[in-house]
Amino acid sequence: MKALFLREHQVLSLEDTPEPRLINTTDVIVRVTASSICGSDIHFWKGHFPSIPNFILGHEFVGVISETGKDVEAFRVGERVAVPAGPFCGICPNCAAGKVYNCLAVQGMFGAGKAKGNLPGAQSHYVRVPHADACLAKIPDTVSDREALLVGDVLSTGYFAVENGSPPPGARVAVFGAGPVGLCAVACAQLFSPVQLFLIDIEDYRLQHGRKLGATHLLNPNRVNVIKEIKGLTDGNGVELTIDAAGIPQTLNQCITCTTPGGTISVVGIGTPASEFPMMKFMFKNLTMRGGLVPLTQMKRLLTLIEAKRLDVSSLITHTVKLDNIIEGYHLFANKEDNCVKVMVVP
Numbered sequence: 001m002k003a004l005f006l007r008e009h010q011v012l013s014l015e016d017t018p019e020p021r022l023i024n025t026t027d028v029i030v031r032v033t034a035s036s037i038c039g040s041d042i043h044f045w046k047g048h049f050p051s052i053p054n055f056i057l058g059h060e061f062v063g064v065i066s067e068t069g070k071d072v073e074a075f076r077v078g079e080r081v082a083v084p085a086g087p088f089c090g091i092c093p094n095c096a097a098g099k100v101y102n103c104l105a106v107q108g109m110f111g112a113g114k115a116k117g118n119l120p121g122a123q124s125h126y127v128r129v130p131h132a133d134a135c136l137a138k139i140p141d142t143v144s145d146r147e148a149l150l151v152g153d154v155l156s157t158g159y160f161a162v163e164n165g166s167p168p169p170g171a172r173v174a175v176f177g178a179g180p181v182g183l184c185a186v187a188c189a190q191l192f193s194p195v196q197l198f199l200i201d202i203e204d205y206r207l208q209h210g211r212k213l214g215a216t217h218l219l220n221p222n223r224v225n226v227i228k229e230i231k232g233l234t235d236g237n238g239v240e241l242t243i244d245a246a247g248i249p250q251t252l253n254q255c256i257t258c259t260t261p262g263g264t265i266s267v268v269g270i271g272t273p274a275s276e277f278p279m280m281k282f283m284f285k286n287l288t289m290r291g292g293l294v295p296l297t298q299m300k301r302l303l304t305l306i307e308a309k310r311l312d313v314s315s316l317i318t319h320t321v322k323l324d325n326i327i328e329g330y331h332l333f334a335n336k337e338d339n340c341v342k343v344m345v346v347p
């Protein structure tokens with residue numbers, strides 16, 4: 001089969017490699033019918049995230065089960081499944097406590113190399129998925145690969161970002177960062193019926209995607225003073241929930257400034273340095289800050305919402321490339337060429 005490797009010196013290399021085989025009796029082999037290129041893949045490629053090279057990239061994908069281990073009970077060959085970016089066993093003490101992002105049996109994710117689980121990734125034709133019964137989700141017949149593709153990573157993360165703030169109906173929400181995660185947060189925020197939903201980004205084309213997904217106010221910091229705008233439109237008080245999906249130093253400070261006293265800041269963007277943290281503001285406004293890695297246990301709920309046409313982020317997939325041309329897809333996505341938001345990779 002073909003697979004995209006990250007080699008030494010940040011080289012992407014599409015190569016022939018043997019197909020994966022079952023190792024444990026609870027494994028399945030998934031034939032990848034669609035994968036995506038995620039921001040984290042770009043970080044691995046560019047060396048922003050530390051990794052030990054020589055591994056197959058890719059952790060956001062859907063496919064068809066082509067082989068099952070003898071102890072797999074819930075899935076059969078031929079079934080379509082969504083796979084979480086980081087698999088989990090479901091039975092270790094951390095999984096039992098709902099902390100599946102810290103599964104003691106896996107400790108990692110697909111396509112991240114030896115430093116993080118050593119699970120070959122999905123930018124390939126086949127993937128071995130461990131602990132299939134615990135972590136896979138069946139894709140309903142009426143849901144396409146395209147509609148289901150983001151459920152195992154950025155859509156779950158967007159949902160988690162909103163859920164962390166538990167906004168009551170009628171709340172005001174601001175999402176900083178209109179990348180795929182921020183845009184998924186906008187779509188998921190709709191499920192909580194906000195009256196105002198601000199979206200902040202310097203890329204106008206990404207803001208326009210947000211408008212289609214339900215953002216009520218689009219703010220480009222290159223043109224407006226974001227804090228002033230948000231305060232002006234919220235009686236000077238700010239919003240009940242801010243979501244930091246940007247992961248740049250300026251954002252966290254802005255989130256804290258425009259969150260109403262007693263409100264919540266939900267952090268899902270990675271990379272905000274602690275030195276920027278405005279402790280006094282945080283203290284004197286009695287704020288709550290939550291964040292972290294998404295527990296990928298909501299895939300079935302999200303697929304149910306997609307099936308019922310209550311949630312649809314497939315418009316974020318702006319480009320499709322064949323696996324043979326995946327490196328072009330990396331350049332397209334990394335450089336935001338041709339107004340790219342998300343690239344789907346097909347065999």
Ligand SMILES: [Zn+2]
Pocket residue numbers: 038039040041059060085153154
């Ligand atoms: Zn990702």
Ligand SMILES: [Zn+2]
Pocket residue numbers: 088089090091092093094095096100102103104105106
């Ligand atoms: Zn576990």
